[in-house]
Amino acid sequence: MKIQGWGRYTSIDAKVFSPSFDFECEGYLQSSPLICRGFGRSYGDSSLSQTVIETTKLDRFISFNQDTGLLSCQAGVSMNEILNLVVLRGWFLSVTPGSGYVTVGGAIASDVHGKNHHIRGSFSQHVISFDLLLGCGEIITVTPSRTPDLFKATCGGMGLTGIILSATLQLIPIKSSFISQRTLRANSLEEVCELFEANALSTYSVAWIDCLAKVRQMGRSLLMIGEHCVHGGLELVTRPKKNLPMDMPSWVLNPYSIKVFNFIYFQKSIFSNEKLDLPYLSYFYPLDAINNWNRMYGRNGFIQYQFVLPKAVGVRGLKIILKFISESNKGSFLAVLKVFGKGNENYLSFPIEGYSLALDFKMEPGIIDLVKRLDSMVEEMGGRIYLTKDSLMSEKTFKSTYAQWELFEEVRTKYGAIGKFTSNQSKRLGLQ
Amino acid sequence: MKKILIVGATSAIAENSARIWAKAGCRFFLVGRSWERLDAVAKDLIVRGAVGVDTFSMDLTQFDQQETMLNKAYTFLGEIDVALIAHGTLSNQIACESSPQLTLQEINVNALSVISLLTLLANRFEKRMSGLIAVISSVAGDRGRQSNYVYGSSKAMVSAFTSGLRQRLAKSNVHVLTIKPGFVDTPMTKDFNKGPLWTKPHTVASQIVKACNSKGGTLYAPRFWWAIMTIIKLIPEAIFIKLKL
Helix, strand or coil: CEEECCCCCCEEECEEECCCCHHHHHHHHHHCCEEEECCCCCCCCCCCCCEEEECCCCCCEEEEECCCCEEEEECCCEHHHHHHHHHHHCEECCCCCCCCCCEHHHHHHCCCCCCCHHHHCCHHHHEEEEEEECCCCCEEEECCCCCHHHHHHHCCCCCCCCEEEEEEEECEECCCCEEEEEEEEECCHHHHHHHHHHCCCCCEEEEEECCCCCHHHCCCEEEEEEEECCCCCCCCCCCCCEECCCCCCCCCCCHHHHHHHHHHHHHHCCCCCEEEEEEHHHHHCHHHHEECHHHHHCCCCEEEEEEEEECCCHHHHHHHHHHHHHHHCCCCCCEEEEEECCCCCCCCCCCCCEEEEEEEEECCCCHHHHHHHHHHHHHHCCCEECCCCCCCCCHHHHHHHCCCHHHHHHHHHHCCCCCCECCHHHHHCCCC | CCEEEEECCCCHHHHHHHHHHHHCCCEEEEEECCHHHHHHHHHHHHHHCCCEEEEEECCCCCCHHHHHHHHHHHHHHCCCCEEEECCCCCCCHHHHHCCHHHHHHHHHHHHHHHHHHHHHHHHHHHHHCCCEEEEECCHHHCCCCCCCHHHHHHHHHHHHHHHHHHHHHHCCCCEEEEEEECCECCHHHCCCCCCCCCECHHHHHHHHHHHCCCCCEEEEECCHHHHHHHHHHHCCHHHHCCCCC
């Protein structure tokens, strides 16, 4: 069966197993090396391998404590499913990524972050424990205190330590299913970074940057601040699903059409301080409203590029990179800026304190070279690239930017993961 | 609060139906072969809102245990408002063709065990004068085809039996629903290549749950299968025997 990452740039003909019950997983270990995959939302090749275990049918809840907000569920339960269950009961995910089609197993393996990283850190920081099926067939309940090495290796470990079967998460209480959003306009990178600082106590914050705006307008951006409402009540909003039924012809998105889009988008929000109450779906998962939105970039797919620069390099570094992208004219449709809080101790978790930028590049001639150039710029500035989105990084860049990779490999060796769990990405990055 | 008995409760269609019912706060008695699977399903239903769940693991072809199971179900549920019979296996047609034993075994699971259970259930429902019995048959039972006639003929028996039962129990205000799913993407059909006619189990489940609020009858799920099967049934035999269906 042919499977692809969400960016649709790489694919593999894999043997795919789709267990309905977790005890079936042990049997698949014989077909290793293998890797787990949920809804296939990681962009590159991290969920591609000769043998793939698709976990989406492991979608059962195990327990939920209405008083404490502790939720246990199998690894294939998605963010959407969790919210469908708990929002009406006054609870919410502590951390959610930008798509509801991410499974709990995937969220742990990628140690995903959200718009509240500066306040609550990454997903794994709200994981109380999880059950991990090791390469030898043993199942271990992993907690940060009892098995710290395995916890730190598995959270952010891209599925390379074992098969996550189930997890217990701490949720946060909410009074309303709405998010009150305020949009602030900034005309430069300095300005938007200052706005981030000024709003550091806001729960959610993220900015859209217009990458194609040149020189004087560089850094033109909209900062969106969000808080859980206290009014509006608890309700589930269903929204009509739109579908992109086929690949969009690849000429539709070109530097001119994107400029027009960005112009309209940024003019629309010309009134600073625009305030709006949004259902949580629209606030957190805007792109989920269109099924298969990844077809927008045409048959050849796209690359999503997300990097983080340490705070010290800050605005200056961002400027150099943005200028480089802007001059390349390989327009990015989405450019998302987020200020990260402190990183955690996990060996391969992406966030470090600083500035993170995410961009899309439609796959076309020249993009690979562009990305390679970006990689070396990010590496030089002491930053790193998000493994969940990566499909091109070199082994050298990986090993110099993820300094704890050797500790990661030690833990994998200790728990029998070597040779059992591999992905195309792990091979490319020189992991055993 | 509805009281629901589900036999074959760990099958994808049955489990998805139960999830919808659970949201409304129902009470369940789940029957299946593996206690391990039943346990996982039961816990999930409780989290989703089920008021109470009990499970019973058995092999449905152990006919003498069916009565015991029903006694336990009635003890736990009090009364049964909806009984969903969903157990079965997808027979390996090729293997059946060279083995009378396997053929009979498939018919035993897919037809006889259902009919035995329905006989017991019908009398209890008839006495109470209310409730609905839903049985998962298949579009495969509408006309025997060379690709799966062992499975198909078992389901044909279930369809004919439930049709008769529907007539008999109508007088007692008991509804019988014959469910005929088309191609559904479940573990049972994991080896098939999936085309545009395939449906997800939760889609079929929501149609079943809706139909269980009605007065029974026959449900093709999804409904377009009614048209497909009508055409297949109308094909003259002389042409039909030449087809590769």
